[in-house]
Amino acid sequence: MSLPIEINEERQEPIYHQIEEQIMTLIVSEHLLAETALPSIRALASQLGCSVITTRRAYQNLEQRGYIKTVRGKGTFVQQVDTKEKSTQKFKTVHDAAKRAVQIAKQHEYSEPEVKELFLKIIKEEYDA
Structure with missing residues (x-):
């Protein structure tokens, strides 16, 4: 799965924050529904041309905020957001x-x-x- 995310290196915001904000927007606008599988950290990093560390940080932040969940051995999925x-x-x-x-x-x-x-x-x- 490919996500419609664009990174702008000229913006002052860190790349991980740009990724996080765009995924959050896709979730709250219901372009990504609850239980939808997200790309792996490596796949998303490859798609965006950034480091695995950057995408991992975005996913960790989204998980801490309750937007996504990681299931060991299965992947990362969109959480139900109220x-x-x-x-x-x-x-x-x-x-x-x-x-x-x-x-x-x-x-x-x-x-x-x-x-x-x-x-x-x-x-x-x-x-x-």
Whole structure:
């Protein structure tokens, strides 16, 4: 199984965190359902072109947070995540992405009205598509 994960080495976030966040997003958006088998640590590392240590750390963090479980001799599987946690995580993901976009706009010296106008234009494009 291949996961739709992309690593961006230019981002300040560590690679393991990027992997963790994207898998979490796939789980809370129900693109990965409970009991779905995940790729092995080695297979995912190979797919993404990163180290086994990096993917292991992402999986360990996800397991500690209750998103995945490892069954010795069988593999790693998506855990059942409750509705409230899914909702909280979805909000956090969208909020953080929007905040990053605003920070980038400020770095490029966009004014608040210009950022609002840009966001509204993007919203219209995306929802009318």
